[in-house]
Amino acid sequence: MTNHSVPVSGCEVGHSGKTIIASIYILMCLLGSTLNVLVIYLVVSFKKLRTTSNAFIVNGSVADLLVCAIWIPHEVMLISTGSALAPEIHALSEALLFLGITVSLLSHSLIAANRYVLITKAPATYVSLYQKRNAESMIIASWLLALGCLLPWLVSSRHAQEGCSDLQVGKAFFGRKTSVMSNPNEDVILALTIFAQSAIVLYCYFKIFRRVQISMKRVSILNFQILKNLPYSFPRKDRRLGFYVLTVCGIFLITTQPLLWVLVVGRLKPVPFAHRSTSWMLFCCLFVLNPFLYTWKNEEFRRSFKSVLRGEICRGSAVGLAPVTVNTVAHILPRQNSRRAFIGHME
Template sequence: MPNASSWSASSPLLLLWEDSSGTRIFLSLLYAVLAISGTLSNVMVIYLVFSFKKLQTTSNAFIVNGCAADLSVCALWMPQEAVLGLLPPNSSSLRSAEYRLLRGGLLGLGLTVSLASHLLVAFNRYVLITKLPSVYQALYQRRHTGCMIGLSWALALLPVPLLPGLWTLGSAQSEGSSRYTALLLALAVLGQTALLLHCYLGIVRRVRGSAKRVSVLNFHLLHQLPFPAAPPPPRRAQRRLSSVSVLLLCCVFLLGTQPLVWVSLLGFFLRPAPPALQAASWLLLCSLSALNPLLYTWRSEEFRRAARSVLPRGEGPAAVPRPAAAAAGPAAQPLRPPPR
């Protein structure tokens, strides 16, 4: 029976087939909601960044890269999980090795690039706030930014040739490979989490007790994505720090990633965790793909202003009669009896 700690490519809904049909239907609906909301939010962020020049910053370029990766999970993988959870367990489509490989590849590719984008955004903000402006501009030139984004996809595509071996090996060997795959995944996410926390906590230490507050979630910074010329360095007094936003970002990231890390480590060194715990840990990790766009843009006034400009807005009925009353002048005033 497949181990649910190994990229979950072989068991839809991250559950074993002994679970009740009611549980599978509930998870199918949950995946459908996450797929719809995550697809809309990721597409909206990508559209806003490409449509408004003020949003075309290096930090937002990494956020767009993460949104593109999250679409692989929300728009391609989650709908399949929602549909497969409603099929009977003995369906032939569930036993196809090629189809399982495709779903596992979509999930692995999307999550790997998404997690790498988290780290790229954190390191970008760390360099911006803790280093000199000249260092930041030299490091984040246009070609360097493109290379970082391309490297995140290259590292995610690197294990793809190894995935078919997971389905052609025998059952015992496949289970052993899955355990080692889960261990490598846990160690990679754990190391990435340590680097991300180092960056954000370094930002907080840098600006603690200072009158110059820095915003790590609401950058009004360099418009250096096209990079026609090096822009002037920004004034730090114009940036604000929201410690609550930093803590929220770190807490949501930890909540989404760490359960899977420790479930995988527990399954490798001791014994496999209960299937429900494995399913919950994977569900938390996958839900990050739907939450990431809101997590990085909800405090940004630039994003809110851009979203308000493209979303339809209704006109209040009270705003229409006011000009008409003003244009009517004295005729609109109530009649009063003349003074005696």
């Protein structure tokens, strides 16, 4: 069965279309690479950012770099010149693309599950589940699982399709195999991966949102007479957390579901090029938005970034970024209300 879900096809794109696509790719490459490298650099440089939650974010940033810093430049050259590098290099770029996509999606699930346990479960459960060794195992498992999903393409024997040679995405694996993104087996795996990660992300964030709403109702009922005189804006923080959860879910769904639809429908009938290209571009935006999506509400990331701008890298410990001996919020809980501690950790 002919696959109709390949993101770009040179026979369907004119000169102006190539220019627009190449310009968008270049912007994604520069912005995505900068943001992902910045997140990794901040976590490595500042000790207080070295937490379990941030480890999953860094894992996703590394995977996003495979797409933004390695695959996209190769794709821009392919679009601009109509010719690729050596088949071996081209095949490696395509393999890293699929590897980066899979690990990035798995990282979304790890982050969502981490926050779900952090907010909805008892602190002891979080401490026991997200010990350093367990977190490392989860990260390693995400890469091993992605490599396992890549195996069907590596062992396949399909030959490159004849026809239009211009912009033939991922044309060969040592001159014999087709692109990982045009292999039917990998299309199915990618579709199943997107569907599974969407279900996990929606479930975890829906539970978080429900917990936030219940917390708001309890505070309003128990403190309705003194709500205006509370020494802290607890309900407002809960509302901001709920809005943040909805934002994360919304961006994830907007960037992934169009491609999922294209992959599913493309197995049955041809999908118009406009739909394929739009869905793929939206999907690529996810790798650019990930660093901002998971750090813009984190006060420690903002404080660390400001210290970088002020040139205080060498004095990282002097800007309120002390080491954290346990990668959880367990040390915070005895000093204040657990719900406030959770929300402060999230923000």
